[in-house]
Amino acid sequence: MDAQQRSYLAFLRFFTALLLVAALYFAQEVLVPLALSALLAFMLNPLVKLLCRCRLPRTLSVVIVTMLVFTLMGCVFWMVGKELHHLANALPNYRHNIQERVSAVRNASEGGTIARLRSMVADISTSALDVSAGRQKAVSPSAPASTTPADQPPSPPDKTTPAPQPAPPPVEGGMASKILNGSLAFLANGLGVAAVVIVFVIFMLLRQEDISHRIVGLAGFSRLTTTSRAMDEIGGRISRYLLMLATVNSLYGVMLAIGLAFIGLPYVLLWGVLAALFRFIPYIGPWIVAVLPIGLSLAVFDGWTQPLMVAGLIIGLELLTNMVLEPLLYGHSVGVSDFALLVAITFWTWLWGGLGLVLATPLTVCIVVICKYIPSLAWVDVLMGEKQPPQAHLMAFRRLVAGDEDAFQSTIQESFEKNGVEATLDQVVLPALVLTRREAMLGKLDEEEQKEVIETIQATSxxxxxxxxxxxxxxxxxxxxxxxxxxxxxxxxxEENLENSDAVTPVAEVSTADEPVPPPIPVFARALHGQVDALALEMLEILLPPQIELQVSADDRLIGELVENLNESRPALMIISAMRPGSIMAAETLCRRLHHKIPGLKLLVCRWGLPGQQSTAKSLKDAGATWVATTLEEARNVIVEATDVQLSP
Incomplete structure (x- = not known):
């Protein structure tokens, strides 16, 4: 793919993303109820499954769950509305306390820092005005003398001039009508959305299997396994998260209402329900709703004891919920990093407003899970996923390319102290060597840079x-x-036994002569790509038992010379080091020729690669390879098994 095609694909993807965002924005009246319905369906599906396990039909289970949940929600919202109405009527009774709080704050500021700053600003402003007035007096010409004597009183106003009339009071009927019409329209819109959401939830719960089959059919049978896994993970993760989140928020609201009732704050049902609802908004929701009961406590109570108790109760419940309940029930997160979740919350709030703020977390989880199963969108999971696998080899290679040998040695030392020699070679040093070969083949490393990197890796080895x-x-x-x-x-x-025995039994002396050392077991290795493969074989030699003698050949000798050398040395097995990328054709050709020339020769092909990279073992085994290994540990185990040598503990 040339540069022009890559640019065209990049522009096409960017344009598609813009179209998708525009569609989400302009179609929010349809998509928001649908997303909210899916959210509630995910939340209620575990309850429906629980009733189905009790041998109830799914239709009856859906009817029971939806009726109970939506009836409970309707009762709660009705009671909250009633509490809110009583609060609005009672607020004028607390006017005196509010005025006293404001006066107390104002009196506390007098004589303090705020008063000094205010006085300083006033003095500066007065001085600036005096200077400006003096300059105008000096520049402007003298004003004409007044014709009226100084001791003469001013003439009375002309009685013929009509006095200004006060403005007529505004007509309040039009404004009240507008407010009433707006409230009725908002209420009707909310009831309509609620009705649509309820219908969608019931339909999704009843037709869950049918919807799943349709999505799988839409994705295609070639992606059957991937689509099924993605849907199972989305359903399981989001359902579990939402159900546990609803449980935690309900417990939080109940505990807050009970605590506020003991303190004596009125309308505790309202604050408990609002706290439970606002906790669905990540990070900022609990603190937004916390302002309301604290503010009401300042207006209701005369002293400062009860407001401080309310604030302490809210802080204590937040700590208890975040540190005990959430980790105990579902953990702190849903598999999305904190920073990515904040960005997603900002995006969905900008796109869909308040409901987008509530739906941000489950929608982000769905997107991350789906992108994880699509190879071209795996970067989304890398950027937004919470826990990524350790990439020590990438960090080591970046420090090598940057020429920071101290930082590279620090990475090696940390891995060695934590995981040992074998894991450091297998997970850090060898993958860094593979990356060096790949970047050199792509032309991103010149010969001098490649030489420096290889020398550093060799010194590390x-x-x-x-x-x-x-x-x-x-x-x-x-x-x-x-x-x-x-x-x-x-x-x-x-000696103690001899002293205690009556007869003296001669003790045979144990021979202290050194036992004969067995001869080393020869193992021949061929490095297909010279220095990089030879260095990989040197790393393998470090992990081998001392009884095995590894003979490495990195020169480009002919196949006849190689066969002659093998016939003379008679090694236990032959190792072919073929580092990625490429080299698969050369390894297969060498396997075929050796298998044809020496039929009984055991061949081990080492396709060194990056961690988690799959090996093309079938084609190599068809060419004559006995084993195929991708890591130093696999190669070491094969060699030990083939030579029947015991590893030292």
Whole structure:
């Protein structure tokens, strides 16, 4: 794909995204009730399944759940409306307390910092006005003297001039009519949306299987497994999250209402329901609704004790909910990073207003899960997903390319101390070498940069070899010390037995002569791509037992010379190092030729790649390979099994 085609595809994707956002914005009157219905259907589906497990028909289960839930919601909203009406009528009774609070704040500011700042601003303003007036007096010509003597009183106003009449009071009928009409229209619109949502929820719960089959059919049978997994994950994750979130919010509202009732604050049902509803809005919802009971406590109570108790109750419940209830029931998150969730909340609020603020979390979860199963959109899961797999090799390679050897060595040292030599070589150093070869083949690394990176990796490999040797020496010393201690203990026990026995039995002396060291087991290795494959084989050699002698060949010898060398040395097996990318054709050709020339030869093909990268084992095994390995651990295990050598503990 050339640069022009890539630019065209990028523009096409950007234009498609703009069209999608425009469609979401202009079709919100249809999409918002549909999204809200899907949200409620996800929330109620576990309850329907619970009744179905009790051998009730699904239709009856849906009817029971929807009737109970929507009846309960209607009763709660009716009671909240009644409480709100009583609060609106009672607010004028608290006018005196509100005025006293304002006066107290104003008196506290007098004589303090605020008063000093206000006085300073007033002095500066007065000085500026005086200076401006003086300049105008100096520049302007002298004004003519007044014809009226100074001691003469001003003439009375002309009685013939009509006095200004006060403006007529505004007619309040038109404004009240407008407010009434607007309220009725808003109420009718809300009732209409609620009716549509209820119908959609019932339909989605009744036709869940049918909707799932239609979505799978729309995606195509070629994506049957992927679509099924995505739908199961979306349904399971969002249903569990919403049900647990509703449970947590309900408990929070009940506890807040009970606490406020003990403090003595009126209208506790209103504050409990509002707190439970606003907690569906992530991060900012609880603190928005917290202002209302605190403000009412300032107006209702005379002192400061009860308002402080209300604020303390809200803070304590938030800490209890965030640290105990949420981790216990469903955890802190739904698989989306905090920053991505904040961005998503901002986007959906801008797009759909207040309902978008409520729907932001479940909609974002759906998008992240769907994009995770679409290869071309996997970057969305990388950017917005909460927990990504560790990418130590990427960090190491970036530091290598940047020439920051200290930071690279720090990454290696941290991985070595945490995971050991084998995991560091397999998960950090070798993948960094694979990335080096890939970037060099793409032309993004020149020869000099590639040489520097390979030299640094080679030095790191040598350092890890020394660490492995030190660890093995320490293990041998520990084993020898344990053997010597056991021998000394056995010797003392024998001496005690001889002293206690009547007859003297000659004790055979244990031969301390060194046992014969078995000859090393030869294993031949061929590096297809010279230095990079030879370096990978050196890393493999670090992990092999000392009984295995690895003979690495990195020169471009002919197949006849290679076969002759193999016939002379008779190795236990032959290793072909074929690092990605590419090299698959060369590895298959070499396997075929060796298998034809030496039929009984065991072949291990090492297709070194990145963590999680799949191997093309079938074509290599068809060409004659006995084993195919992608990691150092797999290759080491194959070699140990083929040579029948015991690994040291």
């Amino acid at each position: 040598q350092y890890l070899r020394e660490c492995q040797a030190e660890a093995m020496d320490e293990a041998r010393e520990t084993e020898a010390a344990a053997a010597a201690e056991a021998e000394e203990k056995e010797k003392k026990e024998n």
